[in-house]
Amino acid sequence: MSKTVNVALIIPCFNEEDVVLALYSEISRTPFPEGTSVTPVFINDCSTDTTRQIFIEHQMTFIDLPVNLGIGGAVQAGYKYAFRNGYDIAVQMDGDGQHPPSELHKLLKLITDGEADVAIGSRYLTKEGFQSSSLRRTGISYFRWLNQKLVGVTVYDSTSGYRALNRRALELVSGYYPDEYPEPEAIILYALHGLSIRETPVIMRERQGGRSSIRTYKTVYYMFKVTLGIIFLYIRLKFNGKRHLL
Amino acid sequence: MENVISYRLQIIAITMALCFMFFIFRLIARGKLREEYSFIWITCTALLLLFSFWRNGLEVIAGLLGIYYAPSLIFLGAIFAIVIFLVHLSVVNSRQHQQIKDLAQEMAILKKKLEDEEKKKAS
Numbered sequence A: 001m002s003k004t005v006n007v008a009l010i011i012p013c014f015n016e017e018d019v020v021l022a023l024y025s026e027i028s029r030t031p032f033p034e035g036t037s038v039t040p041v042f043i044n045d046c047s048t049d050t051t052r053q054i055f056i057e058h059q060m061t062f063i064d065l066p067v068n069l070g071i072g073g074a075v076q077a078g079y080k081y082a083f084r085n086g087y088d089i090a091v092q093m094d095g096d097g098q099h100p101p102s103e104l105h106k107l108l109k110l111i112t113d114g115e116a117d118v119a120i121g122s123r124y125l126t127k128e129g130f131q132s133s134s135l136r137r138t139g140i141s142y143f144r145w146l147n148q149k150l151v152g153v154t155v156y157d158s159t160s161g162y163r164a165l166n167r168r169a170l171e172l173v174s175g176y177y178p179d180e181y182p183e184p185e186a187i188i189l190y191a192l193h194g195l196s197i198r199e200t201p202v203i204m205r206e207r208q209g210g211r212s213s214i215r216t217y218k219t220v221y222y223m224f225k226v227t228l229g230i231i232f233l234y235i236r237l238k239f240n241g242k243r244h245l246l
Numbered sequence B: 001m002e003n004v005i006s007y008r009l010q011i012i013a014i015t016m017a018l019c020f021m022f023f024i025f026r027l028i029a030r031g032k033l034r035e036e037y038s039f040i041w042i043t044c045t046a047l048l049l050l051f052s053f054w055r056n057g058l059e060v061i062a063g064l065l066g067i068y069y070a071p072s073l074i075f076l077g078a079i080f081a082i083v084i085f086l087v088h089l090s091v092v093n094s095r096q097h098q099q100i101k102d103l104a105q106e107m108a109i110l111k112k113k114l115e116d117e118e119k120k121k122a123s
Helices: A020-029 A052-055 A070-084 A103-113 A133-151 A167-175 A182-192 A216-240 B007-031 B035-053 B055-064 B071-122
Strands: A003-014 A036-044 A062-064 A089-092 A118-122 A162-167 A196-202
Touching: A003 A020, A003 A070, A003 A103, A020 A036, A020 A103, A020 B035, A020 B071, A036 A052, A036 A070, A036 A103, A052 A062, A062 A070, A062 B071, A070 A089, A070 A167, A070 A182, A070 B071, A089 A103, A103 A118, A103 A162, A103 A196, A133 A182, A133 A216, A167 A182, A182 A196, A182 A216, B007 B035, B035 B055, B035 B071, B055 B071
Parallel strands: A003 A036, A003 A089, A036 A062, A118 A196
Antiparallel strands: A089 A162, A118 A162
């Protein structure tokens, strides 16, 4: 176990100039478990504010998307980068400061101990920290129910974007990753490819700046889109095999 | 059923259909319209021409299909064709969406790699 575990911390950012620097310095200050080397990789999803200048000024590692791809495409770009550059683990973390770096070791432990291919940080396992609105929570229990019915996997916080993936999972998501609101759909993808998914309680904060990609007036569209996405992905994988994905 | 349409109108219809066909061919020749899309437009112009020459064609086909009011056959056919073509365009659009995403990611990763190499060279 002397080999260093290389971790890419993928942080998609779209107009996060208010928080991105604070997040970066927090990551640099956080002590990570011994034998792991954590590299934050920011993804600039074509921000229109000064996010990009901040990256350059402070010499942060970042991938600069030429067009705005949305959260799914941005995260996948990071996963592709991590996979091709031989990282052992890739962790996806929101760029708005909701996910404290100090909780990262819990996700990493599940992967390095070989307990899971995909580790998800959940804010609902223990009711600590920021719990989000009741409407959002209702939606999340609905996705939990849907996932449970379809693939028999119970994920309490299926919209959580704080996730760690090992190389097996990375190879999969480099080939295909859902588009618009990818988190609940990705669970179906992992489960149907036989990857083991584990959750660990994580204390989340309220977002430090920017706006959530899921706003109230969009909730109905969100529920509809994700339900469709989940069901069609399920049908595609279950009945057509995997050939349609790539 | 002779002279349901006046000759003047028929000449106008034929001229219009020929103009449309010429316009489509010119687009293809200039490379502004891909052949795969031109197929549907050539078929459309061919149908237009056919019905401008075959004066009673619409009535005959409507009669065969048991459609009482012949012009409604035009609407039926046109709407059907439009819906099919729109679905086709959505499919094309989705494919391009996927391709653009892949290209953008590929480009961003390559750009990063290039910058890293240059930095390595500089130091």
